Amino acid sequence: RPVKLELTREEQFIATSTRHPMRITVKAGADKDGKLTALQLDVLSNTGAYGNHASPVLLHACAESIGVYSCPNKKVDAVAAYTNTVPSGAFRGYGLPQALLAVEAAIDELAKALGISPYEFRRRNIIKPGDPMLSPPGSGYTDVLYGSYGLDQCLDQVERAMQAETPKTELSADWLIGDGIALTMIDTVPPDGHIADARISLHEDGGFELTVGTAEFGNGTSTVHRQIAAAALATTVDRIHLKQSDTAHGGHDTGAYGSTGTFVAGRATQAAAENLANDLRIFASTITKTDPETCALENDAVVCGKQRVSFARLAEMARAQGQALAASGTSTGTPRSVAFNVQGFRIAVNKGTGEIRILKSVHAADAGRVANPMQCRGQIEGGVAQSLGATLYEEMVIDEDGRVVNPKFRDYHLPSFADIPRTEVFFADTVDSLGPMGAKSMSESPYNPVAAALGNALADATGIRFTAVPFKPDRLWPLLHEKFGS
Known part of the structure; x- marks a missing residue:
């Protein structure tokens, strides 16, 4: 007979898998002309009590977060550790949002040290058609191809939109304004991993x-x-x-x-x-x-x-x-193409309270030939909204025994419609040679660059690099208070 399984709210928190928490260290080097010379990742991933997706999530996170940049020297050290927490598993983005938060922060810091704009620095270093994409030994990434290429267009579209005049918002001197961007690429499932x-x-x-x-x-x-x-x-x-x-x-x-x-x-x-x-x-x-x-x-x-x-x-x-x-x-999904996404934010941060307000949100996507622009735009807006939840509000609190402390929505803050800004969406003008009717995948990719872009905007506004999400006021306030006082 048909069986229906219905979980309580608490069971939803503890009986279903979560995103993999990660601790990531990035080292990046560039020459005086702003060309990357080295990228190194050191990643420790918490896979929880079971190794659900531990290795493929690490591969996806590490390979594509630095694979989007052309660099002669790349090194990755990545480990997934078993712990006594809720098992981690497959979640929208499949490891990339965590890695991008660190990698895109390092790219911004390097651009700042060289006195180059974040847009121009990325233009000088992103992969171009014909460049090899990162393929670790045994990864099976040899079937990932450039079905089309619109990353350069996406960067241009976001830069133009961010430079356009924004309706003035009356803010007191307590508010600090900053801009940030981040970019990403993503392929679909593993080679021959889907039928x-x-x-x-x-x-x-x-x-x-x-x-x-x-x-x-x-x-x-x-x-x-x-x-x-x-x-x-x-x-x-x-x-x-x-x-x-x-x-x-x-x-x-x-x-x-x-x-x-x-x-x-x-x-x-x-x-x-x-x-x-x-x-x-x-x-x-x-x-x-x-x-x-x-x-x-x-x-x-x-x-x-x-x-x-x-x-x-x-x-x-x-x-x-x-x-x-x-x-x-x-x-079978083979060969695979890659989609490209660029997210830009302008935010205001209250240095006295740690409150963040999003003044402008811009997203550009290379989705190939878009079969249904209205639906694809909605997909991107939804991805940005979901990612903002993880970036600004949602936090699963775990005690020393690995128990979830806040398995209720009254303690776990999900964003409401009023919390989500309007996002301007742009599409690159490309036709993918591998996808159906020239289209690419666009399900997970809009989620991925959001936290990284907002983190870069936060650093631009405050001069402080915050390294852990969510960027909640109680997390921001101590460092803001230390720098700016009461």
Whole structure:
């Protein structure tokens, strides 16, 4: 019989996995021209009582946080330690937000020491198409390719937006103003670590039934999959009926995680739709007695020369002949492309209380050809909002025995809508050669640079480098009081 598991709020805190807490030390060097000469990471990760995702999270965090920079000398020492705390596991960003907080802080400090703007310093050192991406021995990262490249555009877009005039906010002399940015790249799941199947068939009414194994989590994949199929079949989205995450009808899908909904399941959908489109051309050519090469799909029909056969007519004739017009597609997620994201903040910090107000939030993303700009913009805004929760408010307090002290929302502060600023979102103008219809993944990546960018803005405003999130007033106040007094 079906079983439903319902956890209490306290059980949600202790029986589900958390993000990996990390202690990170970064060493970075550059020459007088502002070119990086060395990057070194020393990482200690708390994997909790069980080694859930310990190694792959470390690999992802270390490889991609410094892999986005071109540097001749890189070294990583990383260890995951068992402790008596709640087990750590897979969480949005998969280790990158923790590593970026440290790496992007070091990049900013180095730029400041050299007297170079944070934007220009990054421009001189980010990877470019053709540059090797970090591939530690045995990592399997050899299948990560530049499907498209828009990181330079993202930097330019954020810089222009941050330089644009901001509506004036009346603030007293107690408030300090600072700007900060951070950038990141991210790929999808490990090589051949994900399999997605899709199947699509022609209905009697000339519409289509698309079956995919992946699930919709509010990220818009159900719409995007229909858009991909509709584009390949020269029809409209309303003509695509979607069945998803139904084990009785769909093929296999490893799961809706690892930024695979569009990039992997979308590729399977595109393959299935293109296979069916080819079958429709061939079937129409037999009816019209023409060369399949002369047939093309157009406005819910196949046009062969001067003859036009509607999809509904094709379905009717196929049924009469005992034929089913259906096709399948599969994707393993290999090879993989990388998405790029840049976040910028302007903040005000009250030196007397430690309160932070976000005056401006800007995010630019290289998402390839964006299938649904409104949904993708919402995905990015949601990623920034969720990350701000971890950056400014959320803190799981653990006692000496490894117990969670605050497993209630009255003690664990989640941001409300009023706490979240408006984020300006920009897209780089790229078309990815590996993704479905030129699209890239954009599920986890918006989350990743947020804490690092806000940390850099905090340092710019106060002249103090705060090294641990969340940046709560009670954590900031002692150092602010020491520097600025009461």
